Amino acid sequence: xxxxxYLAAENELPLDRIVDDGGxxxxxxxxxxxxxxxxxxxxxxxxxxxxxxxxxxxxxxxGQFMARTLGSKxxxxxxxxxxxxxxxxxxxxxxxxxxxxxxxxxxxxxxxxNDITRAIRENTDLGSMADVKENWQDxxxxxxxxxxxxxQRYRLIQPDAKFFLxxxxxxxxxxxxxxxxxxRHRELLYEMADHFPNTYVMDFRKYAPVYDQEFKQNFYxxxxxxxxxxxxxxxxVISYLDYIIRHHMADFREAGLxxxxxxxxxxxxx
Numbered sequence: 001x002x003x004x005x006y007l008a009a010e011n012e013l014p015l016d017r018i019v020d021d022g023g024x025x026x027x028x029x030x031x032x033x034x035x036x037x038x039x040x041x042x043x044x045x046x047x048x049x050x051x052x053x054x055x056x057x058x059x060x061x062x063g064q065f066m067a068r069t070l071g072s073k074x075x076x077x078x079x080x081x082x083x084x085x086x087x088x089x090x091x092x093x094x095x096x097x098x099x100x101x102x103x104x105x106x107x108x109x110x111x112x113x114n115d116i117t118r119a120i121r122e123n124t125d126l127g128s129m130a131d132v133k134e135n136w137q138d139x140x141x142x143x144x145x146x147x148x149x150x151x152q153r154y155r156l157i158q159p160d161a162k163f164f165l166x167x168x169x170x171x172x173x174x175x176x177x178x179x180x181x182x183x184r185h186r187e188l189l190y191e192m193a194d195h196f197p198n199t200y201v202m203d204f205r206k207y208a209p210v211y212d213q214e215f216k217q218n219f220y221x222x223x224x225x226x227x228x229x230x231x232x233x234x235x236x237v238i239s240y241l242d243y244i245i246r247h248h249m250a251d252f253r254e255a256g257l258x259x260x261x262x263x264x265x266x267x268x269x270x
Contacts, residue, residue, distance in 0.1 A: 006024075006246070007246055007249070008246045008247040008249075012243070012247075013207060014202075014203065014207040014239075014240050014243045014244075015207045015208065015236060015239055015240060015243070016243075017239060017242070017243065018235055018236075018239045019235075019238060019239050019242050020069075020235070021069070022069050022070045022071075022238055022242075023238065023239065023241070023242030023245075023246075024241070024242045024245040024246060024252075025066075025070055025238045025241035025242050025245070026070050026071070026072070027245065027252060027255045027256065028070070028072055028104075028105045028106040028162075028241075028255065029072050029073065029105060029256075030072060030073045030074075030075075030103075030104040030105050030106070030259070031063070031066070031067075031070075031072055031073070031074045031075070031104055031105070031106045031107070031108060032074075032075045032077050032097075032102070032104040032106070032107045032108070032154075033061070033062070033063035033066075033074060033075065033076055033077060033078060033108050033110065034077045034078060034087070034107060034108065034109045034110070034111060034150060035077075035078040035082065035108075035109065035110035035111050035166075036078060036079065036080060036081060036082040036083075036110070036111060036113055036114050037054065037056070037078075037079075037080035037081065037082075037113075037224060038062075038110055038113070038224075038225070038233070039061060039062070039063060039076060039077075039078035039110050040056040040057075040058060040061055040076060040078045040079055040080050041056060041057045041058050041059065041060035041061030041062075041064065041076075041230055042054055042055060042056050042057070042080045042224050042225075043055045043057060043060070043221055043224060043226070044221055044222040044223050044224040045221075045222070046222055052222065052223075054080050054081075054224075056078075056079060056080050058076045060227055060230050061076055061078075061230060062230050062231075062233040062234035062237055063075075063076050063078075063108075063234075064076070065230060065231050065233075065234035066234045066237060066238055069234065069238060070238070073104075075097075075102060075104065077092065077095075077097045078110075079091065081114055082111065082114060083111070083114045083115045083118060083143075083146075084111050084112070084115055084143055084146035084147045084149075084150060085115070085118075085141070085143070085146045087111070087146070087150060088146045088149045088150060088153070089146075092150075092153075098153060098154075098157060100157050103154075103157045103158040103161070103259055104154075104158060104161060104259075105158070105161055105162065105255060105258040105259055106161060106162045106163075106164065106241075107151075107154050107161055107162070107163050107164070108164045108166060108202070108237065109147070109150060109151070109163065109164070109165050109166065110166040111147060111150070112126075112143065112147070112168065112182075112185045113168065115143045115147075116178060116181045116182060116185065117178075119143065119181060120177055120178065120181070124142075125142075125184075126142065126143040126144055126181065126184055126185060126188060127140060127142025127143050127144030127145055127188075128142075128144055128188075128191075129144065129148075129188075129191050129192075129195060131144045131145035131148070132144060132145060132148040132192075132195065136148070136149040136152035136153055137149075139152075143185075143188075144188055147188070147192070148192060148195075148196075151163055151192065151196055151199065152196075155196070158258065158259060160198070160254075160257075160258045160259070161198065161258055161259075162198050162199075162200070162251075162252070162255070162258075163196065163198060163199040163200070164199075164200050164201075164202050164240075164241065164244070165189040165192060165193060165199065165200070165201050165202065166189075166201075166202045166204055166237075167182075167185065167186040167189055167201065167202070167203050167204050167205040167206070168182045168185060168186070168204060168205055169204040169205060169208040169209070169210065169211050170205060170208075170210045170211065171210070171211040172210065172211060172212040172213055172215070172216065182205065183205075186203070186205045186206075189201050198251070200244050200248075202237070202240045202241075202244070204236070204240075207240075208236060219232055
């Protein structure tokens with residue numbers, strides 16, 4: 001057996017290696033998926049008159065496909081149409097998602113699509129790291145301010161948790177204005193990862209397949225993913241987690257102690 005087969009490979013890129021058994025993502029026994037329709041397993045249906053309907057079916061979300069692959073507890077802290085602003089101003093509290101009993105070892109944040117739509121509609125930008133203050137309650141009323149507050153609030157609940165911020169893949173037929181904001185969204189997430197400890201970017205914009213016409217023919221149901229699309233997303237998320245862990249092994253050697261009373265004792269050599 002060659003342990004180098006399980007470590008970072010030279011010149012390896014994220015998603016070069018798709019793992020079907022969970023890989024090292026299995027080290028997280030509790031994960032929260034924070035997001036909108038993509039995180040909720042939303043299916044889009046159409047009536048004969050083209051009226052569209054949207055259905056959040058969590059059992060088909062990539063988070064729950066992850067749960068079944070990893071054997072871990074995975075929470076859907078999400079809803080179709082969700083924005084970072086709504087999440088922080090009402091949604092999370094109303095649903096008790098900041099309850100310490102639901103504290104997780106890892107948080108995956110896939111948020112921003114609806115915020116970008118809102119920014120275009122209201123002719124605003126996404127904000128900047130200048131909007132992020134030491135106390136999350138002092139953050140500016142911007143996407144950057146609310147998104148950072150999500151991280152800050154969960155860090156208060158679980159200080160040693162790992163955070164994974166997901167960028168948006170390139171999608172076929174996107175207008176230029178939205179492409180520019182999605183690029184800015186990606187820049188912001190890297191700035192967040194530099195700002196907060198234990199925070200990593202899952203850069204689907206750079207490394208995921210383009211959601212082009214062929215992709216949508218196979219993995220979409222109207223404007224959202226179909227069941228196979230959510231399975232594929234789960235495989236990509238798991239594989240990206242595995243990649244990050246293998247490339248930062250020292251960062252994750254205490255992952256099993258997150259949320260226990262032992263983590264501080266280990267750090268102080270007790």
